[in-house]
Every structure is written in structure tokens, then in C-alpha cells.
Amino acid sequence: MLEIERYDTDDHRLAAAGVVLVFHQGTREGEQAQWRLDLAEGEGGEHLRVPLAADAGNPPAVPSELVALVRGIVRERALRPSGRIRRVRIETRLRDAGDRLFATVVHDHVTVATLGRSTDVESWTDVELRAAAADDELVTELEQRITESGLQKADTDAEAELDRLMRTASPPAREATPGKPGSAGAALVGYIAEHTDRLAAEDLRVRRGEPDAVHQMRVASRRVRSALQAFRRLLDREKIDPLVDELRELGQALAPARDAEVLRERISEGLRDLDPELRMGPVEQQVTRYFARREAEAGAAVLSTLDGDRYARLRTALDDLVRNPPFTERAPRPARKELPRLVARTARRLELAVKTALDPARPAEERDEAVHAARKAGKRLRYATEVAEPAVGKDAKRFAKTLKGFQTALGEHQDTVVARDALRELGALAHSGGVNGFSFGVLHGKDAERAARIEEDLPRLWKKAWTRRNRRWLS
Structure with a gap:
């Protein structure tokens, strides 16, 4: 038997971000239970795996390293089981008169269900014939008999079906561009939505320590802030100005990590380009020591900021702004x-x-x-x-x-x-x-x-x- 449990927030934030967190628990001999985190397509479809810890509870808690990676997506929401796949497999081996294996009939009973505030269940039987010998005539006859009995290979896989059920159970997606089509307000909010999504994507890359992620996150926040400042006449100032201040604070929190990275690269490159007679003393080692502590401290400060309540409130406020922008009377203008x-x-x-x-x-x-x-x-x-x-x-x-x-x-x-x-x-x-x-x-x-x-x-x-x-x- 194979059991896969999907974890998400009650409002399916991971699913909305294209991220999948599952717990695999198989009962085959030698098969180890493990957690799997599938990143969104924009991250190259990468799969991160974490084996089940020996002291994990029942039910097991999500590993802290995976929680840290998705914290920017789930924010204040708890991760809990949101869907389940259970597959019971029976394999029937077929042998000829000489006791030679010539085919295996794989018979799966699959159940897929959503969990939480609403429950949807789908189940089906999946049959597959795996030929082990080159007796095409016999294999063809077996396939025909299986088909005549009403059994066939399923036209979908369990995880795809669970994705479909969870999309149905999820709250409706926000409008791409709230406001009157072609209006100034719609253009502004469409731009803000694009870079709010980019901010969310870079959040995950920053937590993974990927190169240039802090810079790209800072650029995304600056774009949103600049748009709000330049076009503040289209939005309610009382609601927007605090958001501008929070985006400025975020940019300032990200700045030291990015500045240290750029500065180290600039000085190191400058030293490499110097004529040998102008490079005196252990200058490369000095630069490494000088920036190592600064980059480590700045990186820790960035993660502390991203894990804080203030940042979580900012992300929520940006989502609310995009879903329900506080337009002024100028926003509907062309x-x-x-x-x-x-x-x-x-x-x-x-x-x-x-x-x-x-x-x-x-x-x-x-x-x-x-x-x-x-x-x-x-x-x-x-x-x-x-x-x-x-x-x-x-x-x-x-x-x-x-x-x-x-x-x-x-x-x-x-x-x-x-x-x-x-x-x-x-x-x-x-x-x-x-x-x-x-x-x-x-x-x-x-x-x-x-x-x-x-x-x-x-x-x-x-x-x-x-x-x-x-x-x-x-x-």
C-alpha cells in the first residue's frame, strides 16, 4: 500500500503558489517514509526530499527546514493535511505451462480525497498489463480479455486528480487586473500584482540562499513602492501611505546583504585586475575576512525580517490591495x-x-x-x-x-x-x-x-x- 498526504494551509496557499508539500508513506520492504517539497515551475520543477526523522511523532510534524522555506507563502497560517492519496496494489503473476513468467497484471485501487473544511472523494480501479516475455499473441489476447471485463489503465494519475480537487476546493483566484479595462487604475494594479508575485517568488529563493535572490527581492519591493508613490493619486492615500512606509522598511532591511555582496565582488575584481606589483600583502584574505562576518550578519538579519510578523502583515496587505484596490475617482480615467x-x-x-x-x-x-x-x-x-x-x-x-x-x-x-x-x-x-x-x-x-x-x-x-x-x- 502507498499513502501520500498533501499538506497545505486551510485556504490552500501552497497550491495557489504552485508549491506541493507531501508526506510519502509506503509499506514496501525497504521503502523509507519521506517528505517531498515540489517547487513551482518557475524554480525548474525541483524536488526536495527529507527522510522521516526517527523521533517524528504520529502524525509526524512537517520538518522545520521545509517549514522555513515555505514560511513566506503560508505566513501566519498553519500547515495541516489537505489531501490524501491511498493506493492498494495487487500484482498477479501469470506463468505458462513451463512455469515461466510471461506477464504481470497490476491491479490498483486508488482513492483520492480532499481534507479540511470540505471533502471530495474520487476512487477508481487501475489495471495495467506488464509483459515479461515476447509472446505477442498471448499478451494481445490477455489485453483483450482485460478490456472486455471493463477494466483499463486510468487516464489520469492520482496526484493530478488531487490537484484538480484542491483547485475546486480552493477560494477563487483574484482578478488579474481589477478595475475598468483600459483604465489607469487597472494598469497600476496589474503592475503591482505582477511584482507582488515576483516578491513572493524571490522570498523562497532568498530562504534557499540562492545567488542574486536578495537583490531581485529588493527590486520587486522597490518597483511596487515606486508605483504606489508615483501614482498615489489613483489610490486612497490613508490606506496606501502606511504600505509605502513598510515597503521602504523592507528595502532597508534587505539592503545590507545585497550591498555587502556587490561590494565584495567589486573590490575582489578590482584587486584581481591590479598589476602584480601593485598587489601587496594578503589582500584577498583580508577582503574575505572583512566581508564574511558582514555578509553572515546581514543574511541572518534578512531571514529574521522575513520570519517576522511585520513582513507577514505586509504581504497580506499587498494581497488585499491587489484583490480590492482602494481606487479614487481618478482611477477609472483612460x-x-x-x-x-x-x-x-x-x-x-x-x-x-x-x-x-x-x-x-x-x-x-x-x-x-x-x-x-x-x-x-x-x-x-x-x-x-x-x-x-x-x-x-x-x-x-x-x-x-x-x-x-x-x-x-x-x-x-x-x-x-x-x-x-x-x-x-x-x-x-x-x-x-x-x-x-x-x-x-x-x-x-x-x-x-x-x-x-x-x-x-x-x-x-x-x-x-x-x-x-x-x-x-x-x-
């Missing part, structure tokens, strides 16, 4: 006309920030801060343009493309600012430890030179991007 007006407000914000950043009369430290402010304003404008692009078309697409070079330069400038702070600290630590910190000073000088070149080039890049032709769709 997206083609309303969205460009609101993007224009964000564009003016960037224009003012750039004016400050390009003012040569300001001290270098103030310009660094102003460039960083312009970078953030540029990102918000880019994401706002993404919301409008499906409705506006090629004008918005060209605008985003022409801004890319300027935005890339701003990002590189900020990287040099952050790297120089770390290089100063690395150099000071090397000196206090009695080793040579010269190489860090060389990299510091290179980054300072790079920052100065970018500042010199910013007016040209800005003039190229900020033409009247590129902005004609904003009104």
Missing part, C-alpha cells in the same frame, strides 16, 4: 491620458534632483549626496514609465531607453562612493593589523578618478536623455 500626467510629476522630481547634482558650485560631498538622490529619483521615474508603457507604447519605451545610459552612470557613481568608504576601512584595518594596505589605497584612487570622470560626463548624458522629443508624451 490610462493613455491619465498615466502620462502622473509620470510627468515624477519626471519633474528627477529634473530638480539633477539640477542640484550638476551644480559645480556645490562641494564634492554635497554633489555625491545629490547624485545619489538623482539616482533614486531616476529609478522611480523608470518604474513609473514601466507602468505607463503598455498603454502609451513606443514613446514611453523610447524614453526609458534613452534614460538608461544616464541612470547607469548614476549607479556607477554611487558604487564608487560606497566602495571608497569600505576601502578606507580596509586600509585602516590593514595598517592596524601590521600588514600592507597599499593596494586598497590604489583602488580608492581609481574609484575617486572614476567618480570624477562620471561627474564630468553627466551633463552630456543628461542633455542626450532629457530632450523635448523624448518627453513629448508627458503632459
